[in-house]
Amino acid sequence: MTSLADQDVTQLGGRLSILTRQKRDHERLDRLLQRLDRSSPGVEEQAVLHEIARLVFPHAFAEESVLWPEARRVLADGERLTLEVEREHQEVNELWTSLEDLPSGTPERRQVLARLTTVLREDVRDEEDDLLPRLQDAVGVRRLRALGVAWEAVRRTAPTRPHPVVSRRPPGNALAALPLTVVDRSRDALDAGARRFPRAYGPASRASRGLAALAGRVERVGVLRRGESSDTHRG
Incomplete structure (x- = not known):
């Protein structure tokens, strides 16, 4: 079993x-995390975090919707392997949410950022060194390509922000996809407009906060929390 890090495109x-x-995506994440390590607190740090979020959350959502159900289907220890990754995803969601309430440059924020970076790197290694090579050994190239196409389709239409309350598994995450994607991408558009047109910052920020509150209510709809393992939340 060979890590993805040691394989070329043909082997993959x-x-x-x-x-x-x-x-x-993992290579891009590594570059962004290196930028985050070098960034100054404030605007520069926030810009890098914005890029990381738009990469990480759709990526993970697509994994949870497409890849991990397949791993549980074809691997004898798929439940254990995917549960560990789902725990990491859950911690990333919780850490990211906590960042929103921590002022820039504070020791508490630096501590959360350090833990966030650690968990993201651990997640990549767990996937590239263990889970995905096992999946590679269990299915053929044609199936890997079909999974790739399905994963990409979900990733392009997935939520772009943390949602720690929603289930990490179907059916909850599948049902949450549409409403949360609409809310998240609307917030993305508002935030981009505020950056481009500073005079619109106040109204755009208020509208974005309103949508964030709406997302919080959506997350807590009972059916969207179904399917998840009770062990996903370590606490």
């Missing part, structure tokens, strides 16, 4: 393969 199943797509 070609450019359409889910393994190639995963490795590509």
Whole structure:
């Protein structure tokens, strides 16, 4: 069993393969985390975090919707492997949410950022060194490519922000996809407009906060919390 980090595109199943797509995103995440380590508190740090969020949350949502159900289906220890990754995803969601209430440059914020970076890097290694190579051994190249296409389709239409209350598994996450994607991407558009047109910052920020409150209410709809393992939340 060879880590994805040590395989080229051909070994991973070609450019359409889910393994190639995963490795590509993981490499981009590593570059962003290095930028985050070098960034100054405030505007620069927030800009890098924005890029990381838009990469990490759709990526993870697509994994939970497409990849991990497949792993549980074909791997004897798929439940254990996917549960560990789902726990990491859950911690990332919780840490990211807590960042929103921590002022820039404070020791508490630096501590959360350090833990967030650690968990993201651990998640990549767990996937590239263990879970995904096992999946590679269990299914053929054609299946890896089909999973890649399905994963990409979900990733492009997935929520772009943390939602720690929603289930990390179907059916809850599948049902949450549409309303949370609409809310998240509307907030993304408002935030982009505020950055481009400073005079619109106040109204855009208020509208974004209103949508954030709406997302919080959506998350707590009972059906959207179904399917998740009771062990996902370590606490």
